[in-house]
Amino acid sequence: MKLCNNIKRCRFDNDDMSQEALAKEIGVSRQTIISIEKSKYIPSTLLAFKIARFFNKSVEEIFYVINEKN
Amino acid sequence: METHIEKLIKLTLLAVIILAGLSYWLIPKSKLSSKFQMNEKVFIITQSIGILCGVTGLFISFIYPQYIIELHLWELIIMPYFIIHMYWLIVMKIRKSTEILDEKQEYDMSKAGGITFAISIPAMVIIFMLYQNEIVKGLTWFSYYIFISILIYSSSTLLYFKKS
Numbered sequence: 001m002k003l004c005n006n007i008k009r010c011r012f013d014n015d016d017m018s019q020e021a022l023a024k025e026i027g028v029s030r031q032t033i034i035s036i037e038k039s040k041y042i043p044s045t046l047l048a049f050k051i052a053r054f055f056n057k058s059v060e061e062i063f064y065v066i067n068e069k070n
Numbered sequence: 071m072e073t074h075i076e077k078l079i080k081l082t083l084l085a086v087i088i089l090a091g092l093s094y095w096l097i098p099k100s101k102l103s104s105k106f107q108m109n110e111k112v113f114i115i116t117q118s119i120g121i122l123c124g125v126t127g128l129f130i131s132f133i134y135p136q137y138i139i140e141l142h143l144w145e146l147i148i149m150p151y152f153i154i155h156m157y158w159l160i161v162m163k164i165r166k167s168t169e170i171l172d173e174k175q176e177y178d179m180s181k182a183g184g185i186t187f188a189i190s191i192p193a194m195v196i197i198f199m200l201y202q203n204e205i206v207k208g209l210t211w212f213s214y215y216i217f218i219s220i221l222i223y224s225s226s227t228l229l230y231f232k233k234s
Contacts, residue, residue, distance in 0.1 A: 028172035029110040031231055040233070041174050 005063045007037050010055045026050050072141065079142045086149055090156045098163045108161045108170040113231070116154045120224025123151045127217030131210055139209040144216065151220065178230035186223040193218050 011017040019037070023030045028047070035041035036051075043051070052059045097103055127147045131138045138144050161170050171179070197214050200206040206214065 029113065029175060031110060032172050032174040035174060041177070044173050047173060 002039060002066050002068050003042050003063055004039050004066055005036065007033070007051065007062060010057070010062065014055065022051075022054070025054055072137075076141045079146050083142065083145055083149070086153070090153065094156060094160055094163065097160050103164045106157070106161050106164055108158070108165075112154075112157070113171065113175055114228065116158070117224045117228040117231070119150050119154050120220050121228070123147055124217045124221025124224060127213060128221065131213045131217060135207060135210045138213045144213045148216070148220070175231065179227050181230055182223050182227035185226045186219055189222050190215070190219050 007022075011019070011022055019033045020030050023033045026033070026047070027050075032041065032043075036043050036047075048059050048063055052062045055062065097106065127138075127144060130143060130147060134143070158170065162168055194215060197206060197211045201211050
């Protein structure tokens with residue numbers, strides 16, 4: 001099981017927002033956004049909600065789970 | 071000559087500690103407080119200073135083992151690391167919060183702390199063996215231990231932070 005996300009797509013849909021700008025809006029470092037986008041770091045529930053709220057979407061629309069075997 | 075150098079180092083250390091203390095109390099009340107920000111650059115600079123202090127300390131401990139403790143050189147080498155952490159404390163005081171890092175930075179630091187603890191035990195065993203065989207003499211073991219710890223901690227924090 002792996003937690004993936006649509007943050008990159010959401011950024012592009014949001015006027016090609018940069019990782020830096022998103023990081024600033026959410027209140028984290030750019031490196032944290034990079035790690036979350038690449039699914040290298042699983043954000044806390046609070047951070048997941050912050051990201052979802054920023055894009056006016058539900059958490060499930062941003063984050064989803066995939067089975068790594070498939 | 072050595073006594074003069076020791077006195078000079080002690081005075082420098084005292085001056086830096088007093089200045090750091092004054093900065094902690096005065097900067098949050100001054101206009102300078104707006105310039106004190108915590109961001110990714112400060113985090114990376116902190117870890118880089120840690121690596122630099124660690125490498126310098128180990129190098130000096132190896133080259134001048136007789137002076138590193140005796141002349142308080144280890145405290146002088148560690149001073150930049152102390153100053154950058156004073157900067158963190160000042161930012162905390164300005165923001166009136168201890169939460170100045172984001173959750174991944176905190177996570178990376180805690181992982182690095184675990185790694186440092188795990189490596190410091192065998193490192194201490196090796197240093198103790200060297201001490202027993204009189205390769206490491208006097209209190210030099212302490213400088214080796216502290217600089218190895220700082221080096222491992224800072225480099226692993228930076229590595230985890232950049233690994234994405």
